[in-house]
Amino acid sequence: MIKIAIIGAGFVGKIHASSFKNIPEARITSIVDISKKEGKSLASEIDADYYPDIDILLESNNNIDGVIIATPQFLHFEMVKKIVKAGKPVLCEKPLALTLDEADKMINLVEENQVIAMVGHVVRFFPEYVAAKEIIESKRIGEPLFCYAERLSTPPDWAAWRFDEKSSGGAALDLHIHDLDYLMWLFGRPVSIRSQAVFNPSHGGIVHISSMLRFRDGKTGLAQGGWDFPISYPFTAGFNILCDDGAIEWGFKAGKNIEKEKKKSDFLIYLSDGNIKKQDIDSTDSFELEDRYFIDCIRNNRKASICTFKDGRDILELALAAIESAKANKAIYL
Numbered sequence: 256m257i258k259i260a261i262i263g264a265g266f267v268g269k270i271h272a273s274s275f276k277n278i279p280e281a282r283i284t285s286i287v288d289i290s291k292k293e294g295k296s297l298a299s300e301i302d303a304d305y306y307p308d309i310d311i312l313l314e315s316n317n318n319i320d321g322v323i324i325a326t327p328q329f330l331h332f333e334m335v336k337k338i339v340k341a342g343k344p345v346l347c348e349k350p351l352a353l354t355l356d357e358a359d360k361m362i363n364l365v366e367e368n369q370v371i372a373m374v375g376h377v378v379r380f381f382p383e384y385v386a387a388k389e390i391i392e393s394k395r396i397g398e399p400l401f402c403y404a405e406r407l408s409t410p411p412d413w414a415a416w417r418f419d420e421k422s423s424g425g426a427a428l429d430l431h432i433h434d435l436d437y438l439m440w441l442f443g444r445p446v447s448i449r450s451q452a453v454f455n456p457s458h459g460g461i462v463h464i465s466s467m468l469r470f471r472d473g474k475t476g477l478a479q480g481g482w483d484f485p486i487s488y489p490f491t492a493g494f495n496i497l498c499d500d501g502a503i504e505w506g507f508k509a510g511k512n513i514e515k516e517k518k519k520s521d522f523l524i525y526l527s528d529g530n531i532k533k534q535d536i537d538s539t540d541s542f543e544l545e546d547r548y549f550i551d552c553i554r555n556n557r558k559a560s561i562c563t564f565k566d567g568r569d570i571l572e573l574a575l576a577a578i579e580s581a582k583a584n585k586a587i588y589l
């Protein structure tokens with residue numbers, strides 16, 4: 256049995272904890288949270304031990320086999336450092352860090368200590384996003400030309416730290432980064448990015464951002480992300496992809512946030528002969544698939560090849576370029 260600790264018993268820590276109900280090879284044995292109330296509540300719910308901080312966990316010698324970091328991003332660097340130096344495999348939530356300097360140091364630490372390391376860019380496990388990438392790679396509907404990807408939500412008021420730009424990086428680093436990640440995963444490293452943003456200093460700086468991307472072979476992308484929609488607005492995400500012999504479209508609407516997925520659209524492939532094909536998609540939750548992959552890497556003592564720290568660093572570079580572009584009102588060449 257693989258024993259996992261989760262650091263951070265907030266919104267996403269609970270989602271990870273819940274995934275493990277469906278992963279029989281592994282168990283969450285430890286929960287760490289600075290808030291005794293949050294930490295103890297989740298720990299007792301899943302029959303795990305509670306620790307008030309990461310140092311006490313790592314000193315406790317409780318034989319954990321891996322750690323999931325689900326704390327705010329301004330804490331990722333210091334926490335990864337401690338976990339990697341202790342030789343434990345780590346799955347760190349996105350964004351990997353707040354600066355490229357931190358991300359580069361994290362990559363070096365992982366290399367030096369030869370530990371398994373993943374960053375939680377969960378879109379790369381989301382069955383619909385994966386299915387669209389597979390269709391594109393199979394060339395079933397020709398060469399891809401353009402992708403639009405969006406993610407819209409109400410203000411994340413359950414986590415006040417997000418409204419401090421220095422702690423979260425605003426909606427660009429926290430939310431928009433998922434769609435920038437998808438565009439880069441589909442089409443590779445872009446040549447340039449041009450972003451425009453809506454700013455609200457009391458809600459984390461950038462609260463809404465649109466980014467146009469150009470890729471080396473002429474493909475283009477457009478991503479839109481924002482968290483200042485009125486509280487009546489459902490969490491909305493999806494994409495449409497234009498290829499030279501068809502198009503793919505999918506999206507979903509949820510409740511206040513992703514955990515209450517309500518209305519998924521059909522996954523549709525529009526063909527150039529006039530037909531529309533509906534594709535059935537695996538309904539396994541994306542966080543469960545991500546956690547399963549992490550556990551699989553630990554069980555087989557294999558480095559992760561999906562969502563590596565290098566991926567996390569490159570996505571961070573792109574999201575930071577989007578912020579720079581929006582603030583300076585100019586295109587950024589990468």
Ligand SMILES: NC(=O)c1ccc[n+]([C@@H]2O[C@H](COP(=O)([O-])OP(=O)(O)OC[C@H]3O[C@@H](n4cnc5c(N)ncnc54)[C@H](O)[C@@H]3O)[C@@H](O)[C@H]2O)c1
Pocket residue numbers: 262263264265266267268287288289290293307308309325326327328330348349350375376377413414415429
């Ligand atoms: N992959 C995704 O789709 C996704 C979705 C949501 C959040 N996230 C990421 O997950 C991370 C957490 O986000 P969240 O929404 O769950 O935040 P949250 O505020 O709901 O939860 C964070 C938890 O960390 C705890 N914490 C804070 N400082 C701590 C410390 N020093 N030691 C131990 N615990 C500490 C807090 O008490 C809180 O319970 C962020 O990096 C966020 O970007 C990813």
